[in-house]
Amino acid sequence: MEKRKLVIIGSGPAGFTAAIYAARANLNPMLFEGFMSGPSGGQLMTTTEVENYPGFPEGILGPELMIAFRNQAERFGTKILTEDVEWVDLSKRPFVVKGSNTQVQAESIIIATGATAKRLDIEGAGDGEFWQKGVTACAVCDGAAPIFRNKPLFVIGGGDSAVEESVFLTKYASRVYLVHRRDQLRASKIMAERALKHPKIEILWNSAIEKISGDQIVKKVLVKNLVTGAAEEREAGGVFFAIGHQPNTGFLKGQLKTNETGYVLVRPGTTYTSVEGVFAAGDVQDPTYRQAVTAAGSGCMAALDSERWLSEMGID
Numbered sequence: 001m002e003k004r005k006l007v008i009i010g011s012g013p014a015g016f017t018a019a020i021y022a023a024r025a026n027l028n029p030m031l032f033e034g035f036m037s038g039p040s041g042g043q044l045m046t047t048t049e050v051e052n053y054p055g056f057p058e059g060i061l062g063p064e065l066m067i068a069f070r071n072q073a074e075r076f077g078t079k080i081l082t083e084d085v086e087w088v089d090l091s092k093r094p095f096v097v098k099g100s101n102t103q104v105q106a107e108s109i110i111i112a113t114g115a116t117a118k119r120l121d122i123e124g125a126g127d128g129e130f131w132q133k134g135v136t137a138c139a140v141c142d143g144a145a146p147i148f149r150n151k152p153l154f155v156i157g158g159g160d161s162a163v164e165e166s167v168f169l170t171k172y173a174s175r176v177y178l179v180h181r182r183d184q185l186r187a188s189k190i191m192a193e194r195a196l197k198h199p200k201i202e203i204l205w206n207s208a209i210e211k212i213s214g215d216q217i218v219k220k221v222l223v224k225n226l227v228t229g230a231a232e233e234r235e236a237g238g239v240f241f242a243i244g245h246q247p248n249t250g251f252l253k254g255q256l257k258t259n260e261t262g263y264v265l266v267r268p269g270t271t272y273t274s275v276e277g278v279f280a281a282g283d284v285q286d287p288t289y290r291q292a293v294t295a296a297g298s299g300c301m302a303a304l305d306s307e308r309w310l311s312e313m314g315i316d
Ligand code: NAP
Pocket: 120, 156, 157, 158, 159, 160, 161, 162, 164, 181, 182, 185, 186, 187, 242, 243, 244, 245, 287, 288
């Protein structure tokens, strides 16, 4: 079985940045970019214009940015495999990584498999319906798009993300409706206050969106009151899911310590996980910031941590 000093699992900003740094440090990394698990490039592949990634004053398309990341990783010699990782064995070193076609031994591993924004199975919200045509799961990424300007926008959720996204969207929307299934927000007190006091935000308590409709883009939503059962059609320019993320850690089968939601735990200020020689970067270990630029930054940290750890172990 082939043995590598470093295997990187994941192909978003964290994985590719780790690969760029590791390849330039002569670690000869192998990177599993996924296949059925989602597009190479991660969440930015499903977004349009990225205007908050530094260095691109005019903005750049998400897929374009990720292709550039990938090319840069390859340019310095990263071996990229278009395969999903089925399982890993972290019980002893060298570790084993099993992809759909390739099995490889790894002295160290960087987990950078990201997180997936949860979506709701609402009529009209699916792929091929209004998904990415007014329905999205990231206000910060997509909210500034022209289709949302001066329109009533609907955010679903009641946590900190839902409040943060609602406040963010007030910059563009004519009005923001926060649709929450209960009569109390889950968000922290200070965040909840922000939504409750904001003149442009209205909270639709005990409510759910039952249907999204429109022509080329979203035009209307059907909002149902879950207590009275009354349903009302409202004009809408967009619907934003803010009901949490699910970190992509199924293949780890509990071999790394995680928090209760499944985010990989790292030693604060580092990318060290609970298993020595295994590092985690990007959204898979970050429930808070979840930005491309922070993911890229932690990918860099993981490569440096792994390089130093390999050197301490005498694996040069
Ligand atoms: P979250 O705290 O898990 O909240 C998810 C919200 O979505 C909840 O209000 C939940 O309703 C609702 N929800 C879940 N499933 C739903 C469904 N099927 N249908 C309708 N509603 C549904 O997630 P989050 O807001 O993304 O926050 C995640 C973590 O990041 C938290 O620890 C949060 O504090 C942190 N965060 C912090 C900040 C900040 O400090 N600036 C910003 C963003 C996130 P229920 O309330 O009824 O369960």
